[in-house]
Amino acid sequence: MRITDVRIRKVNDEGKMRAVVSVTFDDEFVVHDIKVIEGQSGLFIAMPSRKMGEGDFRDIAHPLTSETRNRIKEAIFEEYHKVIEHMDEEQDQIVPPVNTAETAEAAEAAQ
16 A cells, blocks of 8 residues: 555644644545644654543554554655745745834935
C-alpha cells in the first residue's frame, strides 16, 4: 500500500495539538483526522479515535504493524515540516505597517 497524498488541513501554534492531517492510500482510500501532537519527547501522531463511555478512547482506524505506522508518520512529518517552513518564510516576508503620522513628521523635519 502506497501513501499517495498527505494533506495538512489545520495547523495550531497553541496547545499540544500541532496539526490535523488526512492521508490517502493508493489514490483510493483516505483517513481523516490524524493528529500531530507535541509530546515530551517530540512530535508523534495520534490516529483518529472515538470517545467510548467513561473517557476511554478507541482508535477508529490504525496501522497493524509498527513498520506501517512509521511509514505513515514519516510521510506526515515530511509534509508537516514543509508546511511549517513555508509558513515561516511567509512570516519573514511580512513587512510591518508604517505609522504614517511618524513618516509625515520625519519628512517635514528633513525639509
